[in-house]
Amino acid sequence: SKFEYVRDFEADDTCLPNCWVVTRLDGRNFHRFAEQHGFIKPNDDRALHLMTKCAQTVMQELEDIVMAYGQSDEYSFVFKKKSNWFKRRASKFMTHVVSQFASSYVFYWKDYFKDQPLLYPPGFDGRVVLYPSNQNLKDYLSWRQADCHINNLYNTVFWMLVQRSGLTPVQAQDRLQGTLAGDKNEILFSEFNINYNNEPLIYRKGTVLIWQKVKEVATKRIKLPKETEEKEVEVTRTRSKAVPLHCDIIGDQFWEDYPEILADS
Amino acid sequence: SKFEYVRDFEADDTCLPNCWVVTRLDGRNFHRFAEQHGFIKPNDDRALHLMTKCAQTVMQELEDIVMAYGQSDEYSFVFKKKSNWFKRRASKFMTHVVSQFASSYVFYWKDYFKDQPLLYPPGFDGRVVLYPSNQNLKDYLSWRQADCHINNLYNTVFWMLVQRSGLTPVQAQDRLQGTLAGDKNEILFSEFNINYNNEPLIYRKGTVLIWQKVKEVATKRIKLPKETEEKEVEVTRTRSKAVPLHCDIIGDQFWEDYPEILADS
Amino acid sequence: SKFEYVRDFEADDTCLPNCWVVTRLDGRNFHRFAEQHGFIKPNDDRALHLMTKCAQTVMQELEDIVMAYGQSDEYSFVFKKKSNWFKRRASKFMTHVVSQFASSYVFYWKDYFKDQPLLYPPGFDGRVVLYPSNQNLKDYLSWRQADCHINNLYNTVFWMLVQRSGLTPVQAQDRLQGTLAGDKNEILFSEFNINYNNEPLIYRKGTVLIWQKVKEVATKRIKLPKETEEKEVEVTRTRSKAVPLHCDIIGDQFWEDYPEILADS
Amino acid sequence: SKFEYVRDFEADDTCLPNCWVVTRLDGRNFHRFAEQHGFIKPNDDRALHLMTKCAQTVMQELEDIVMAYGQSDEYSFVFKKKSNWFKRRASKFMTHVVSQFASSYVFYWKDYFKDQPLLYPPGFDGRVVLYPSNQNLKDYLSWRQADCHINNLYNTVFWMLVQRSGLTPVQAQDRLQGTLAGDKNEILFSEFNINYNNEPLIYRKGTVLIWQKVKEVATKRIKLPKETEEKEVEVTRTRSKAVPLHCDIIGDQFWEDYPEILADS
Ligand SMILES: Nc1nc2c(ncn2[C@H]2C[C@H](O)[C@@H](COP(=O)(O)OP(=O)(O)OP(=O)(O)O)O2)c(=O)[nH]1
Ligand SMILES: Nc1nc2c(ncn2[C@H]2C[C@H](O)[C@@H](COP(=O)(O)OP(=O)(O)OP(=O)(O)O)O2)c(=O)[nH]1
Ligand SMILES: Nc1nc2c(ncn2[C@H]2C[C@H](O)[C@@H](COP(=O)(O)OP(=O)(O)OP(=O)(O)O)O2)c(=O)[nH]1
Ligand SMILES: Nc1nc2c(ncn2[C@H]2C[C@H](O)[C@@H](COP(=O)(O)OP(=O)(O)OP(=O)(O)O)O2)c(=O)[nH]1
Ligand SMILES: O=P(O)(O)OP(=O)(O)OP(=O)(O)O
Ligand SMILES: O=P(O)(O)OP(=O)(O)OP(=O)(O)O
Ligand SMILES: O=P(O)(O)OP(=O)(O)OP(=O)(O)O
Ligand SMILES: O=P(O)(O)OP(=O)(O)OP(=O)(O)O
Ligand SMILES: [Mg+2]
Ligand SMILES: [Mg+2]
Ligand SMILES: [Mg+2]
Ligand SMILES: [Mg+2]
Numbered sequence A, B, C, D: 001s002k003f004e005y006v007r008d009f010e011a012d013d014t015c016l017p018n019c020w021v022v023t024r025l026d027g028r029n030f031h032r033f034a035e036q037h038g039f040i041k042p043n044d045d046r047a048l049h050l051m052t053k054c055a056q057t058v059m060q061e062l063e064d065i066v067m068a069y070g071q072s073d074e075y076s077f078v079f080k081k082k083s084n085w086f087k088r089r090a091s092k093f094m095t096h097v098v099s100q101f102a103s104s105y106v107f108y109w110k111d112y113f114k115d116q117p118l119l120y121p122p123g124f125d126g127r128v129v130l131y132p133s134n135q136n137l138k139d140y141l142s143w144r145q146a147d148c149h150i151n152n153l154y155n156t157v158f159w160m161l162v163q164r165s166g167l168t169p170v171q172a173q174d175r176l177q178g179t180l181a182g183d184k185n186e187i188l189f190s191e192f193n194i195n196y197n198n199e200p201l202i203y204r205k206g207t208v209l210i211w212q213k214v215k216e217v218a219t220k221r222i223k224l225p226k227e228t229e230e231k232e233v234e235v236t237r238t239r240s241k242a243v244p245l246h247c248d249i250i251g252d253q254f255w256e257d258y259p260e261i262l263a264d265s
């Protein structure tokens, strides 16, 4: 039709080839969302596990994602360098990731939040960032995990001061103003007898999702040629699954343990 | 931290000022989704109304959307020219739109699909397109509505041939190969006694969402100063609501009727 | 060859359709260039006229430029909204403009600077900016002309104070610190008996280049059929030429006088 | 002023960090330019050396260029990965390169073309391309050198057929239609007694510019403290210069010989 010309206004947003394509999403106004849905402070296991379930769905439904990393209300997905999914269009990467994540969040909500009803549909922002080298990619992931650590240490002490010592949020904030990591560890230990290093790894390290081959045993009813009746047999299949880890990804160990993540293919 | 440098790899994606910012989303693989969820062919009212409910949610939750237009598995949202929402970052526009839409789709599913359970969380793609002039914007919307008309006329005849005349899909396709709009109208009329112009407007024109002031009457319990008991009173408020229309937006009439849509502000 | 894949790394930089495409160039380090080539302060007619000659060359050699505006060491070129030159690739616009300008600068140097030799080849930066509406374009040009005015008024007083009153540059700067336009006009008038409004328009307004039809009279030698000898005849041709004006382009008058500049075609 | 808002329409065009920034320029319509200036066919040494002189000027005047490669009417400049020149703005890279090159072309013309006057100022296009890995960069340069080889082999035979065998251009073209490299070598050898491998390297390989330390001996007149007269002394300085090579850059040898080109710094 004579209106077709408007198509030409679409700008090309192809991602530079041979770069890692990272898509990060982040919950919109989750401060309020957490408040209204009674998230436990500072870490709500239900919320964290739901986030990871959604990320697994994204990895299974979309193409070419080699790993993911999540913490708090955010998740990052790493598409392989050679990905040619949707011709590397940035808009396709970011919108498919956030929309799949957002619909999954509502879809799986009740499996994690049981009797806490979902009051309204949440939003997420998303973005695409390119990283040319493996070191850049590792530094990106380290940046997110360092952010997880810094926030979690702060939040852990903050909520101890509020929940256990009865400080007001403003008082707790003042108390922590200017303190270093060591100071916060010290407060936790001396005032609350908490060794921060014993806090759950999922809080301190966030969640890494990597592809692992898993054996699945399924029972199938089959009818063998010469027999008249069906029989139940156990069938073992190997399937790739996005498996959560809560380990350090800043050091070299992780990358040595899972060299296939960075390997070209 | 020493990893912060990775932030600098984020590219600026600010939209050119003084242009209409259009975000269009489209259901991912809805051919299959419609099949698996028993969508009525060619038009499923439940699906169409759910789409519109989600679009209304998007308009209410996000800023600066002046109108929206939807048909089939797609919806377009028009942000006002002067919008400075998130500093006009394209990624923020498109990801907030699709994520809010996707989470709403699951959230409101059961209100429209009743006993048809949602089998899996759907995905949507999204994109941002800029239109410098009002004419360009109107032509964009005309393009989508013309697309609605063409597809719907085709689908209406196609499914008549299949459902009523018992043709196979391949036979129906062959029959329609090369036919013009007039031919299709003729088939509908002579073979199925259907006047296409009497088909529901929502199928033929799609759905336009515009902001309308609506009066809301609410009952409130209040206690007047000198009285001892609470009393129920009716309170009338004027509120802006995203209201669906199923009218032509290709001609001038619509734009004359609603001049405020294109008016600067 | 197996290396051809590297072509795919070229990013698409198509300009949004239906926008004015403005390319501005600016002399690289012309502070030093002017110094070394003995430019008269604050305005050197030779330099200004050479700049305009180069801009005319750009307009003649390139396609779709509807006007240009220059002052100091910069020139802006306006490509028409509907231009499809090199498929609207931004890199083509800006590199063709600056390279043609730069080569012309050296080529025509001696026609303007006579006995002042060119000591080294100058550089220019360039950029492309899109303007969706006519008002935006007019405001862009107004911005450049206002900049011309502000700088020229400042420079005129500054160099009077230095050249006539013997102030050092630092003293002149101090003297002008915080003064408004009115104050500067006053200094010029009371101390130097200069009415700024009588200063040459080319300094105060810069240079506008627009296409004008000009009659060219050429003498041609032709041999008429039935005659034996060649005869000289005068031939009059109408040709489009980029003609310089030094008028105000901030007010409406200019745009009313030359409506064809903004007219679509 | 109230017009300043138009600045916000400038789009950010920062190059992705940690990538090689390649700027390639190419003569505009040099088919005609060569014709009109009597370039020798197929290779004009004056033209090639002038191109290289201009490229050297670009390397000396601009920042962060680690090497350049040229052939025919084109030159590519490689900016180092970590370059932060003009904050990595693509428009600054490409316009400074082409404008410096273009002004140098006119400036140095007479040093190479002696009595052949320059008839008009030439234009050049330019573009920026990013390469994330060293291999990509090497493949880019190999692509240009392979292009040089293919064109030069073709042109060498073509012009032999035209100039020596008296074929028309159309006949020569027909003769070469569908021939492989081996066939062309064979024609050269059997018909013109030319061993292509003995053709000048500059034609077959193009020109590589790399930074080399060179010793410069200058005579300076100095007056020693206790002496009364000035004396001439030879002063040796080490300076970095962009030195031309005509070697293969497709194989590994070049990169092994000059490891500093790809080395970070
Ligand atoms: N109580 C609680 N809150 C959480 C948990 N995980 C995330 N949140 C909340 C706390 C933070 O305020 C918020 C994440 O911070 P953001 O910087 O993303 O801010 P927010 O989402 O409010 O705003 P945004 O729209 O992202 O700019 O989510 C949790 O496990 N428990
Ligand atoms: N039965 C039925 N199907 C519908 C209805 N609305 C949309 N659909 C289906 C039919 C089309 O195959 C599909 C929309 O076409 P698209 O071009 O968007 O293709 P699809 O979503 O399959 O692929 P995509 O991921 O968008 O490339 O959605 C409806 O009301 N009833
Ligand atoms: N004496 C003199 N100088 C002029 C004339 N026209 C321009 N210039 C010089 C004075 C300014 O320092 C310079 C233009 O200012 P810019 O802001 O463009 O600075 P410049 O080119 O030095 O640096 P840039 O590379 O553009 O950042 O050119 C003139 O007619 N006479
Ligand atoms: N005779 C002669 N011609 C040359 C020499 N070097 C380059 N040329 C000419 C021959 C080619 O037609 C032209 C380079 O080819 P291009 O593909 O760049 O085409 P051209 O510059 O004509 O058009 P363009 O504006 O780049 O699209 O330059 C030379 O050494 N001798
Ligand atoms: O949202 P923040 O403050 O954590 O930081 P950011 O996500 O980098 O900022 P933005 O969402 O504005 O890109
Ligand atoms: O998806 P289509 O075929 O309706 O057309 P499009 O949406 O313009 O194509 P794409 O999704 O590839 O941008
Ligand atoms: O160069 P300036 O300071 O006149 O201002 P600008 O040209 O807008 O700045 P830049 O050259 O850095 O884009
Ligand atoms: O100009 P060509 O044909 O050698 O090829 P190109 O330079 O890649 O094409 P363009 O100048 O159109 O980018
Ligand atoms: Mg954020
Ligand atoms: Mg958030
Ligand atoms: Mg967050
Ligand atoms: Mg599509």
Ligand SMILES: [Mg+2]
Pocket: B026, B027, B028, B029, B030, B031, B073
């Ligand atoms: Mg679809």
Ligand SMILES: [Mg+2]
Pocket: B026, B027, B072, B073, B074
């Ligand atoms: Mg669709």
Ligand SMILES: [Mg+2]
Pocket: C026
């Ligand atoms: Mg500047």
Ligand SMILES: [Mg+2]
Pocket: C026, C027, C028, C029, C030, C031, C073
């Ligand atoms: Mg300058």
Ligand SMILES: [Mg+2]
Pocket: C026, C027, C072, C073, C074
């Ligand atoms: Mg300047």
Ligand SMILES: [Mg+2]
Pocket: D026
């Ligand atoms: Mg080209």
Ligand SMILES: [Mg+2]
Pocket: D026, D027, D028, D029, D030, D031, D073
């Ligand atoms: Mg060329």
Ligand SMILES: [Mg+2]
Pocket: D026, D027, D072, D073, D074
């Ligand atoms: Mg060429």
